[in-house]
């Protein structure tokens with residue numbers, strides 16, 4: 001038996017199996033049970049949301065000899081033939097592949113003959129907006145006066161490209177992107193039945209990347225299962241999808257918060273050079289920022305690894321990168337909108353360098369702004385110097401005027417570590433990004449505080 005993809009195996013066979021399109025399904029079921037099926041339907045919506053599957057279920061339902069309510073039996077000869085794609089009265093035209101000229105011409109000639117089985121002829125035209133003008137005109141002629149025994153189902157991802165004369169003759173249904181919980185639930189169900197071993201986090205990642213498309217989600221599951229011989233790990237999935245681990249996203253945001261534009265741009269180029277799809281990366285980044293923002297509004301502490309990050313920063317970053325993601329759809333070089341977002345973010349988040357006196361409160365009081373700057377400096381220092389970072393974290397920072405930072409330590413050892421010349425220079429270099437006028441660091445033991 002030839003290998004069948006999960007999507008084919010789990011393709012909905014009944015109305016009840018169509019995921020996430022309750023509004024469409026209920027209306028179609030009613031039409032079938034009351035015998036009020038329209039002559040032309042227009043199914044609009046993103047790819048992989050079940051448009052052609054719903055069309056086939058409808059075709060089965062109107063021709064099934066053994067229907068239960070609105071549901072086709074899936075076992076009679078008509079149902080079996082339609083499912084196998086061999087039914088004479090159900091014709092699928094893929095306008096994307098050949099633009100439909102010959103098929104529509106043939107359709108026009110044959111449409112007037114009654115169906116062989118005495119039920120309905122169903123014409124399913126996928127990606128109907130791709131039809132040539134000639135084919136459109138031919139289709140329109142038949143739509144103007146459709147014979148009693150014919151049902152058209154036109155499916156498209158881009159309804160705005162259809163002539164109004166076509167749209168106005170159809171009953172329109174909008175298929176929506178399938179929600180993440182529904183995708184995850186379906187993935188879980190399919191994996192359990194297929195006997196796949198799946199690491200935690202895998203379904204979430206697939207659902208995120210599939211972006212509302214069940215077909216894409218099952219396609220990814222299929223590839224991942226084949227790659228890992230029915231065992232799916234997060235690491236394999238990342239390399240398959242070209243996604244990046246959360247740690248990379250965290251690093252990028254960390255660079256932005258601490259104003260390291262150069263490092264952030266470099267990281268972007270590394271992601272690109274690593275063969276990752278930048279649009280997927282952009283989506284992951286906005287998802288990540290969105291999660292952080294939700295956490296911030298839920299009162300959770302900001303991400304532990306990003307101590308300098310405030311709620312306002314998150315709103316700023318999310319706005320910038322959501323716009324970049326949008327602009328990438330039209331960009332010829334995908335990296336440019338991302339780079340622009342990084343540069344803009346650096347300008348907006350970084351404390352104004354021309355006014356250091358405003359950025360931190362001079363004197364010994366610790367303003368929130370000073371705390372924020374210190375958090376960023378500390379985060380950056382920890383990144384550059386992991387062994388000494390924890391020692392620096394023990395210091396009590398006091399900005400003593402615009403050019404002097406006093407670090408008060410309780411332990412001699414901590415003071416010695418940070419005050420070592422190479423460490424002090426590193427710290428001052430980081431501080432200089434925030435205080436272009438220069439910032440001198442003085443390390444003291446707590447009891448000495450207040451001395452020079």
Ligand SMILES: [Zn+2]
Pocket residue numbers: 063064065066067072073074075076077078079080
């Ligand atoms: Zn049947």
